[in-house]
Amino acid sequence: MITVENLTFGYGGTGFRLRVPKFVLQDNERVAIVGPSGSGKTTLLNLIAGILTPEAGRIDVAGTDVAALSDVERRRFRASTIGFVFQDFALLDYLSARQNILYPYRITPALTLDTDARDRAEALAAACGIGDKLDRHPSALSQGEQQRVAICRALVTQPKLILSDEATGNLDPDSKARILDLLFEQAALAGAPVLAVTHDHELLPRFGRVLDFAQFREGAEA
Ligand code: ADP
Numbered sequence: 001m002i003t004v005e006n007l008t009f010g011y012g013g014t015g016f017r018l019r020v021p022k023f024v025l026q027d028n029e030r031v032a033i034v035g036p037s038g039s040g041k042t043t044l045l046n047l048i049a050g051i052l053t054p055e056a057g058r059i060d061v062a063g064t065d066v067a068a069l070s071d072v073e074r075r076r077f078r079a080s081t082i083g084f085v086f087q088d089f090a091l092l093d094y095l096s097a098r099q100n101i102l103y104p105y106r107i108t109p110a111l112t113l114d115t116d117a118r119d120r121a122e123a124l125a126a127a128c129g130i131g132d133k134l135d136r137h138p139s140a141l142s143q144g145e146q147q148r149v150a151i152c153r154a155l156v157t158q159p160k161l162i163l164s165d166e167a168t169g170n171l172d173p174d175s176k177a178r179i180l181d182l183l184f185e186q187a188a189l190a191g192a193p194v195l196a197v198t199h200d201h202e203l204l205p206r207f208g209r210v211l212d213f214a215q216f217r218e219g220a221e222a
């Protein structure tokens, strides 16, 4: 489903380098990424999602070489194929929670905003416990509620791959478990693998595999 091979990446003008010799994620696999702050976890998710472009190497997502796409193609591919829960939520405050959840449909010609999509948005919001807050704007929501909006937005398109960057970070323990249930349930419906950065060590047993990021630092043993 996802193959990353011989990947190298650096931010211009900084010493940080990421090197991934090989990483494969199978359909339906649930993999947690752990590792210290600044080790490149978010950078890897951004590379897989095509938000960043590698210096070298191959990133294959569902049969598409993401690095070989043009910027426009990559944006469309991301919106229609990948559900990404961003670490900083990346919500738009001029839009309501509902409009934020349905945002992928605004920006992607290949996605049609129909009744099914609207129903899915409502159902996901209800499952996350924000069903009664859909008309509010992000600034009128708590951090945890904003996080749930971001999770609903990542799931509403029934993505083929779910990337999650600290999606449970701002939630209480019960909510963490429930949100993870929802991520896994939606992933299973679409046969999608889940790649989730998390600092919640109590959640790790729920994943099939845990990837310690220390191994991907430049110079680390492969
Ligand atoms: P993590 O998610 O594991 O905390 P990141 O992938 O966010 O780590 O960052 C990895 C390293 O790259 C850090 O040293 C960070 O400061 C640096 N970095 C992140 N984003 C940028 C950027 N846009 N420009 C330059 N350096 C960056």
Ligand code: MG
Pocket: 041, 042, 043, 087, 165
């Ligand atoms: Mg990060």
